[in-house]
Each structure stands twice: as C-alpha cells, then as structure tokens.
Amino acid sequence: MKDFALLFRQPSYDYQQLPEAEQAVLIKKWQDWLGGIAAQGKLVSPPTRLIPNQGRVLKPGGVVTDGPFVEIRERLGGLTVIRAADLDEATTLAHGCPAIEVGGSVEIRPVMG
Amino acid sequence: MNQERATIDQLFQQEFSKMVAVISRQFGLEHIETAEDIVGDTFLTAAENWAEKGIPENPAAWLYVVAKQKTLAMFRRGTTWKEKVLPAVKAGLETEEPETDLDFSAQNIQDSQLRMIFAICNPAIASESQIGLALRILCGFGIDEIAAAFLTNKETINKRLFRAKEKLRTENIRMELPPEHLLDARLDNVLHIIYLLFNEGYYSRTQDTILQKDLCLEAMRLGLLLTAFPVTAQPRTFALIALMCFHASRFEARESAADTLVLYDEQDENLWDRELVQQGMHFLGLSATGSMLSSYHLEARIAFLHCRKEDTPEKWLEILAMYNELLIINYSPSAALNRTFALYKAHGADIALAEAEKLQLTENHFYWMLLGELTRHSHPAKAAAHYQQAYDLAKTAAEKEGILRVQRSLHLG
Numbered sequence: 001m002k003d004f005a006l007l008f009r010q011p012s013y014d015y016q017q018l019p020e021a022e023q024a025v026l027i028k029k030w031q032d033w034l035g036g037i038a039a040q041g042k043l044v045s046p047p048t049r050l051i052p053n054q055g056r057v058l059k060p061g062g063v064v065t066d067g068p069f070v071e072i073r074e075r076l077g078g079l080t081v082i083r084a085a086d087l088d089e090a091t092t093l094a095h096g097c098p099a100i101e102v103g104g105s106v107e108i109r110p111v112m113g
Numbered sequence: 114m115n116q117e118r119a120t121i122d123q124l125f126q127q128e129f130s131k132m133v134a135v136i137s138r139q140f141g142l143e144h145i146e147t148a149e150d151i152v153g154d155t156f157l158t159a160a161e162n163w164a165e166k167g168i169p170e171n172p173a174a175w176l177y178v179v180a181k182q183k184t185l186a187m188f189r190r191g192t193t194w195k196e197k198v199l200p201a202v203k204a205g206l207e208t209e210e211p212e213t214d215l216d217f218s219a220q221n222i223q224d225s226q227l228r229m230i231f232a233i234c235n236p237a238i239a240s241e242s243q244i245g246l247a248l249r250i251l252c253g254f255g256i257d258e259i260a261a262a263f264l265t266n267k268e269t270i271n272k273r274l275f276r277a278k279e280k281l282r283t284e285n286i287r288m289e290l291p292p293e294h295l296l297d298a299r300l301d302n303v304l305h306i307i308y309l310l311f312n313e314g315y316y317s318r319t320q321d322t323i324l325q326k327d328l329c330l331e332a333m334r335l336g337l338l339l340t341a342f343p344v345t346a347q348p349r350t351f352a353l354i355a356l357m358c359f360h361a362s363r364f365e366a367r368e369s370a371a372d373t374l375v376l377y378d379e380q381d382e383n384l385w386d387r388e389l390v391q392q393g394m395h396f397l398g399l400s401a402t403g404s405m406l407s408s409y410h411l412e413a414r415i416a417f418l419h420c421r422k423e424d425t426p427e428k429w430l431e432i433l434a435m436y437n438e439l440l441i442i443n444y445s446p447s448a449a450l451n452r453t454f455a456l457y458k459a460h461g462a463d464i465a466l467a468e469a470e471k472l473q474l475t476e477n478h479f480y481w482m483l484l485g486e487l488t489r490h491s492h493p494a495k496a497a498a499h500y501q502q503a504y505d506l507a508k509t510a511a512e513k514e515g516i517l518r519v520q521r522s523l524h525l526g
Contacts, residue, residue: 028430028434031434031437031438031441032433032437032456034437034441035433035436035437035438035440035441035452036468036471038437038440038441038444038449039440039444039448039449039452039453039468039471039472040449040471040472040473041444041446041449043440043441043444046441046442047441
C-alpha cells in the first residue's frame with residue numbers, strides 16, 4: 001500500500017454565502033464520500049481544509065502578494081492523504097468527490113517515502 | 114455465616130483497591146505486592162474475627178485500623194523493610210522518623226486512587242496487562258474472575274500480572290500525576306483503558322452476566338472518579354461516561370431467557386434503564402464544552418440516538434453522519450460495519466450493498482451478517498450463503514444461535 005495525496009480544486013468556495021440548507025447538503029456529500037473511504041480503512045489522516053480567499057503568496061525577490069489566487073481558475077481548497085494499492089485504486093477512491101460535481105477536479109499524487 | 118461472606122466479598126471489592134492505593138502511595142509502587150499481601154491478610158483476619166464476634170458497626174473503619182496495625186508490624190519485623198523501604202522512605206520524606214501512620218481519609222483515598230490509575234494506565238505496560246492490572250488493583254477482582262473475563266486460565270493471568278508489576282519496577286513508575294505537558298496524552302491513555310474495560314464487560318467473551326455487569330460498573334466507577342479532579346474532569350471524560358451510561362442502560366434488554374444476544378431491533382424498550390439514560394444525558398451535556406471533539410463524543414451521541422426507539426430516516430441520517438466523522442478521526446472495523454448499516458437505514462439496501470462490498474472484512478462474522486441483511490430481500494439465496502459464512506466464523510454459541518434464528522426467517526422462494 002502507498003500513500004496518495006488528493007488535492008481538491010474548485011472554481012468557487014463560497015459555501016458561507018449559500019443558504020444553510022444547501023450548506024448542510026454539501027457537508028453531507030463530503031462526509032459521506034470521505035466516510036466511505038475511511039470505512040475501508042484507507043484514510044491516512046483527517047482532511048485539511050484551506051480557508052478560502054485568505055493567505056499570501058511569496059514570490060522570488062521577496063515579493064509578497066495577498067490571496068486569493070485569482071489567476072488560477074480552480075483554486076486549491078483542501079487536501080487529504082489516503083492509502084491505496086496503486087494509482088489506479090487511488091483514482092477509483094477519488095471518484096464521487098463532491099468537488100467534481102461543481103466543476104472542480106481532484107489531483108491524485110503519490111506521496112514520497 | 115453466608116451473610117458475613119457476602120458482606121466481606123462486597124467490602125473486598127469496595128475497599129481492596131482503596132487500601133492498596135493508600136499503602137502503595139505511602140511506600141512506593143515497587144512494594145505493591147506487599148501492599149496486596151497486607152490487605153489480603155487484613156481480610157483474612159476480618160473473616161476470622163467477624164465469624165466469632167459478628168460484623169462491626171463500621172466495617173471499613175475496622176479494616177483500616179487492622180491494615181494500619183499490620184503495616185506497622187511489617188515495618189518492625191521485616192528486615193527487607195528495614196533495609197530497603199526505610200531508607201527510601203526517609204530519603205523521600207527527609208524526616209528522621211518514617212511515616213508509618215496510614216492516612217485513610219476520604220481525600221487521601223481518592224488522591225491515591227487517582228495516582229494509581231495513572232500509574233497503571235502507563236503506556237510502558239502492554240495494553241492487555243494494563244487492563245488485567247486495572248481489574249486486579251483498581252477494581253479488586255480476583256484472579257479467577259479476571260481469567261473468566263479474558264476466557265483464559267489463572268496461570269496466564271498470573272504471569273501477565275507478574276510481568277506488569279515487574280514493568281512498574283523496572284520502568285520506575287511512580288504514583289504521581291504526570292507532568293502538565295504530558296497530562297493530555299496520558300489522560301487519553303487512561304480513558305482508553307477504561308473504555309476497553311467497559312467493552313470487555315459489554316461485549317464480553319464470558320457468558321457470566323454478573324461478571325459482565327461488574328466489569329461495566331467498575332469501568333463507570335473509575336470514570337466517575339476522574340470527574341472529582343479538575344485536571345481529569347475534561348469534556349472527553351464526561352463524553353466517555355455518557356457513552357457508558359447509554360450502553361449500560363440497555364444491559365437488561367440485551368439478555369433474553371434463552372441466553373442469546375438480543376439484536377437491537379428485538380429489544381424490549383421497557384427494559385431500558387431510564388435512569389441511566391437520564392444520567393447519560395446529564396454527562397453528555399457536561400461534555401459539550403471546549404473545542405475538542407473526541408471519538409467518545411461521537412460514540413456517546415450515537416449511543417444516545419440509539420436510546421430513541423422510533424426508527425425515523427432523520428435519526429439514521431444523523432447516526433450516519435456521526436459514524437462518518439468517527440471513521441475520519443478513528444477507524445475501526447466495527448465502526449465501518451455500523452456506518453454501512455446506518456447507510457442502509459438512511460439510503461436503502463442498494464447504496465449500502467455497494468459500499469459494504471468494499472469493506473472486505475471477510476474474517477469478521479458481522480461483515481457477513483451485514484451482507485446477509487442487505488441481500489435478504491433482493492437475493493435470498495445469496496443472503497443464506499452470507500449467513501452461513503457468518504455462522505462458520507462466529508465464535509460463541511450465543512452468536513451462532515442468533516445467526517441461525519435470522520437465517521431461518523429468510524423467505525427462500
């Protein structure tokens with residue numbers, strides 16, 4: 001078994017602006033999907049969510065810019081690490097990720113070590 | 114005569130751990146066996162004396178006085194004590210005269226027991242031995258009872274306890290509270306051992322229901338002891354106690370006359386202990402502070418939801434959400450199976466079956482029972498095969514009997 005990072009990219013993260021009922025639906029989708037991976041004992045660590053529209057970018061020459069990182073069409077919204085036999089299985093597990101439903105993507109990357 | 118025996122047995126369970134804790138705190142954990150001997154000897158004296166003169170008005174106080182005398186006598190007589198204990202005691206207390214008077218005040222008993230809990234639930238000792246030692250030293254269980262609880266023989270338990278006590282010595286474990294920066298992690302370990310102790314009773318391998326209940330009650334008593342101290346009265350401590358209350362409330366309902374395990378759906382809710390449910394809710398309320406969500410919080414919430422008999426989709430959606438969260442922070446095969454069962458109740462057999470097949474817990478008979486349940490309406494023949502797998506893997510007669518009952522109710526067309 002190897003570890004893979006799943007990086008979630010979505011065009012928008014304005015969950016807070018959504019009506020409460022829709023927020024609850026979204027949360028349930030994420031939980032059901034992650035719960036399904038965790039139920040197989042394949043979640044390595046609880047997922048990390050990035051706070052949208054906050055943070056900074058450090059560039060060469062000491063240039064610091066504020067987030068959000070508008071030039072990227074799909075913003076990185078969070079990540080988690082899972083365990084799978086190979087890249088194929090990791091990709092199978094990534095299916096059903098709610099980020100995809102809203103036009104986003106999941107990047108599946110083997111973790112070194 | 115019988116009444117004296119019963120009183121002494123009950124007193125032993127209550128007082129043994131207190132007295133051993135106080136004596137060990139005074140003279141050091143390396144003398145825990147001597148402490149056990151002194152207390153054991155005290156109870157022998159009590160049995161002889163009370164048979165003749167009857168039970169004294171305050172038996173506990175009587176026991177404390179005799180234990181003090183015996184400790185003092187041991188001091189004066191024993192050369193080992195003179196050579197080894199006295200210098201150690203003197204060095205520790207920096208007094209000329211060793212402190213030989215034992216303090217059996219309620220406060221010191223409680224303090225000593227708390228220190229004993231932390232000493233025994235020390236990660237240096239193997240977890241199985243921690244439970245054994247906890248049963249012996251913290252709960253006053255006999256070697257026979259511990260062996261019965263673990264479905265093993267006295268020899269194995271004696272060896273396990275011996276090794277654990279040796280570890281107490283070689284690791285130089287002291288009867289102290291851990292330093293502040295370690296307290297959180299060590300409290301986690303203590304709570305985990307109490308949780309395992311409770312489960313040892315609740316999902317016991319033994320058929321002895323009195324022993325099962327005793328194990329659960331002792332685990333709850335230890336949990337409550339932790340609530341008496343600010344450093345250990347943490348939200349997750351309350352959550353664990355709430356969890357134990359909710360589970361224990363269904364103890365009577367789980368048993369049926371035929372000594373088979375009653376499945377949840379068949380339970381007679383009139384047998385649920387309402388008072389324990391109320392207690393559980395009280396502790397669940399106390400657990401709802403701070404920002405840390407422990408697995409005990411989630412499990413307590415699930416157990417609370419199970420205390421509501423009505424079978425609404427909302428209830429199962431909430432249970433499913435709790436299991437998802439629980440699995441994300443703490444995977445266990447039983448949580449994975451229960452999560453899939455909740456998925457079935459909330460979203461139907463088809464969705465649940467697809468998820469269940471991914472679990473691949475093929476060595477676990479509950480896995481096959483779950484697959485049986487999920488296929489019983491769509492593919493009764495498949496369900497029958499699944500139940501057969503479950504039957505073959507089940508370990509106890511009660512479980513096999515329960516599986517047969519479910520299997521017989523299948524409508525094979």
